[in-house]
Amino acid sequence: MVSKSEIRERVWTLLEEKKLGRFPFPLKNRIPNFKGAEKAAHFVTMMPEYRQARVIKVNPDSPQLPIRAQILRDGKTLLVPTPRLKAGFIIVKPEWVPKGEERKAASLSHIKSYGKEIHLSELPIIDLFFAGSVALHKDGRRIGKGEGYADREYAIIRELGNPPIPVIGTIHSAQLTDEDIPRDAYDLTVDWIATEQELIKTNSPYPKPEGIQWDLVTNKELEEMPVLRQVREMTNKK
Numbered sequence: 001m002v003s004k005s006e007i008r009e010r011v012w013t014l015l016e017e018k019k020l021g022r023f024p025f026p027l028k029n030r031i032p033n034f035k036g037a038e039k040a041a042h043f044v045t046m047m048p049e050y051r052q053a054r055v056i057k058v059n060p061d062s063p064q065l066p067i068r069a070q071i072l073r074d075g076k077t078l079l080v081p082t083p084r085l086k087a088g089f090i091i092v093k094p095e096w097v098p099k100g101e102e103r104k105a106a107s108l109s110h111i112k113s114y115g116k117e118i119h120l121s122e123l124p125i126i127d128l129f130f131a132g133s134v135a136l137h138k139d140g141r142r143i144g145k146g147e148g149y150a151d152r153e154y155a156i157i158r159e160l161g162n163p164p165i166p167v168i169g170t171i172h173s174a175q176l177t178d179e180d181i182p183r184d185a186y187d188l189t190v191d192w193i194a195t196e197q198e199l200i201k202t203n204s205p206y207p208k209p210e211g212i213q214w215d216l217v218t219n220k221e222l223e224e225m226p227v228l229r230q231v232r233e234m235t236n237k238k
Contacts, residue, residue, distance in 0.1 A: 011032075012028040012134065016028075020174050021033060033061075033062040034171065036197075040196055043195075044170065047199070054077060055127050056071050056078060056079065057080070057130065057153070058079070060080050067130060067170060069102045070102075072102040072105060077124065079092075084149070086225070086227075089120075090111055090112065091115050091118050093115075096114055120156070120231060126157055129154060131150035133169045133171050136169050140202035155211055156228075158209060159211040159235060166191045168193075168194060169192070170194045173196060
């Protein structure tokens with residue numbers, strides 16, 4: 001079976017060779033930005049799940065900037081994890097953003113000027129979850145950049161009592177893979193894939209994380225991600 005790292009390298013190389021990526025460069029070792037990200041975001045806005053959602057969590061990477069900005073234009077609340085989950089999540093409410101400044105407010109460099117970091121106890125119920133991806137399989141299996149943050153973010157909100165919610169990945173069609181992606185029990189799968197060409201329902205047969213697998217959390221992770229200590233303290237109090 002091919003490894004996740006091999007699939008990542010193939011996808012990054014393909015995007016570079018076909019010139020399908022865009023700033024920031026290099027595309028490797030990140031969730032790659034891609035040409036057509038706005039079209040993928042537009043497909044998402046047609047979904048009933050999107051239209052009904054009030055609070056949406058989106059990863060902070062560049063290819064998801066169009067959907068983050070659209071969420072604010074559509075009067076919805078945006079939640080973005082802080083880099084490496086160092087400080088949990090940033091919340092941006094649409095009423096905090098002057099009309100016409102939604103894209104700026106949704107950018108990682110300016111988001112703190114419009115939103116605020118919140119403690120996990122302040123997290124609202126999240127209705128929709130976006131995960132950045134390097135590669136996706138049409139059955140919902142996902143490969144990120146290899147650091148496991150999307151998996152951990154979904155596990156955290158489930159651990160804190162958020163109900164199961166749809167997960168969406170926006171990618172370039174070249175990032176779709178037919179490879180047999182290896183899968184661990186804690187891996188997050190996606191329910192929908194939006195590309196620059198179409199919207200795909202995965203009907204994924206794989207279960208999503210229902211919480212944090214504490215036996216896999218290291219002391220180093222607890223030090224580097226204070227948010228994990230917060231979750232443990234909050235759930236121990238229940």
